Amino acid sequence: MSYEDKQRLKKRAEDAGMTVQGYLEHVALGYEPAPPRRPGPRPRSPREIQEELNISA
Numbered sequence: 001m002s003y004e005d006k007q008r009l010k011k012r013a014e015d016a017g018m019t020v021q022g023y024l025e026h027v028a029l030g031y032e033p034a035p036p037r038r039p040g041p042r043p044r045s046p047r048e049i050q051e052e053l054n055i056s057a
Helices: 003-015 020-029 046-052
Strands: none
Touching: 003 020
16 A cells, blocks of 8 residues: 555545544444544643652652
8 A cells, every 4th residue: 555545544534533443444344433432541640640659849
């Protein structure tokens, strides 16, 4: 696959709101789009990590 083809595929997946893999599975294999994922855990601030480890700045 050429670089241009890869970029075109990536753009189509983005326009569909999907990952490239999800887009290919949907188009090529007829899979339903995956349901949206729940957000992961909130990243902790450096301050929270310091407090947890009892480290002063």
